[in-house]
Amino acid sequence: MLIRLWKRLMTLSVMLGVFLGLTACGGDSSTVSESSSSSRGVSDKEVVLGVATDLSGPTAIWGVGATNAARMRFDEVNAKGGVHGRQIRYVVEDTSYQVPKAMSAANKLVNRDEVIANLMGVGTPLNNAIMPMLFESGVLNLFPISGGRQMVEPFHPLKFTQRGIYYDEVRAAVKYFVEEKGRSTPCVIYQDTDYGVEILEGAHDQAEAMGLSIAEVSAHKPTDSEFTAAILRLKNADCDFILMGTIHRDTILVLEAARKMGWEGVDWIGNNAVYAQVIADQESGEGFYSFVHMARLYADDEMTPEVRTWWDRYIELYGEEPGLAAMEGYRGADLAVLALQKAGPELTTESLVKAVESITDYTDIFGYRVSFGPEKHSGATESVLSQVQDGRWVTLEQAISY
Structure with a gap:
């Protein structure tokens, strides 16, 4: 490739x-x-x-x-x-x-x-x-x-x-949605950048490790704004969960395109790069998942x-x-x-x-x-799973890894 x-x-x-x-x-x-x-x-x-x-x-x-x-x-x-x-x-x-x-x-x-x-x-x-x-x-x-x-x-x-690390987060996502959610047909939509390719590689490597294959892949430029054809291609591949190598703008556009097409019953999954309130504020963001290293706070949350x-x-x-x-x-x-x-x-x-x-x-x-340690310069090794529910991010699971 x-x-x-x-x-x-x-x-x-x-x-x-x-x-x-x-x-x-x-x-x-x-x-x-x-x-x-x-x-x-x-x-x-x-x-x-x-x-x-x-x-x-x-x-x-x-x-x-x-x-x-x-x-x-x-x-x-x-x-x-x-x-x-x-x-x-x-x-x-x-x-x-x-x-x-x-x-x-x-x-x-x-x-x-x-x-x-x-x-x-x-x-x-x-x-x-x-x-x-x-x-x-x-x-x-x-x-x-x-x-x-x-x-x-x-x-x-x-x-x-x-x-x-994005690669680790997406591997954890594939493992979790297969083992815990019973999903079996992963797909990937990603920016054609070093960041996006890292998401693709993480999804591919974890799927291969679990005896699965990526059913369909769609790449786009960070500046692209039309995703109808990409969503149709993923839908026709019968994807039941989709790993996203996107950031804010393209995440919103992809989810909106899927909503307008009436595509339901599929899980859309991001990572740290898309974990922002601007995603949760969108109607199409409802139900969206993200694997992150820490969960954001809201004013009405219980705090120390x-x-x-x-x-x-x-x-x-x-x-x-x-x-x-x-x-x-x-x-x-x-x-x-x-x-x-x-x-x-x-x-x-x-x-x-x-x-x-x-x-x-x-x-x-x-x-x-x-x-950290002399041979360990990556401080965080576990992910938090969050989902958009009623316009806000809700933590579902702690300490997930692959």
Whole structure:
């Protein structure tokens, strides 16, 4: 398949970039390079973190929410004196979800701001593009807002992620709907991008492992707006559950096309990338499933006092309710603070890496667990299954994996 060949070439390209970055640093993929032992971004008075993220493009809902919550957490810490006497400075650069802008932003963060880490940048292709540059300069890529496998594979000492991987989520989805829901005919509709192909590969691999085959596949460009022919093709294949490698706009258009066609009795299943209230707000979104790493909150949900204080403070600061992006951003910033504390007063890139790896039993304020280790840089290994019911996301199952 041409798409699968293209995906393999993309993976090789990323691996080559990482290799070249490691060569320039004089290290390998199992140890932090000599240049990474530097104290870049660190002075007696501050430590500089940065992010190249989407604040104005198609995934700005993620970039803005995560950045706002991260700033909120860092402001809390700075108000109490910082970490080991250092204030945390968080430099934010907008990419508009465009690779050229991401490269320019990363270049500024690395060479002018001299950040010690790129913290929570949005987007698989953007992270893929800038990681070689980061690693060549010994800069960590911490907790990207992306579920792409390249965020942790191939292993690199400067890569860490706090969220689930799309490939794992879709494999968990296939396994769950076959074993628990009795489904037997999977299909896939996906964007013809590295993200979408990862969804296709996860569905294919899990189906094959269970003795099934993908009955039908439909690929589209992110800019496509007409899906009637694609839905008809899937319907004629008698799909009874469909894995979706889509984001917000195309998810809504696909579900609306299926609704207008009157196609019922089929399960539509997404992942972290489509888990947003804008999907739940659509009439066609009713019944839609998503496998995610943490479930969003609503104002009338029962919350612990700590979470309620966080919720109210976020609204006070930003004038809107916090969504999943804000939850992820706050947790990522809190993990960064914990790592800075564990790294000690003599902060270097190497000590920061070891500090993140030492976080082995962390539970965030929302009740979700994350753990790392010297050979485990992917913090979340289980998924939460949610479904849209009456215009809101409802959690159905916790701790699902394949």
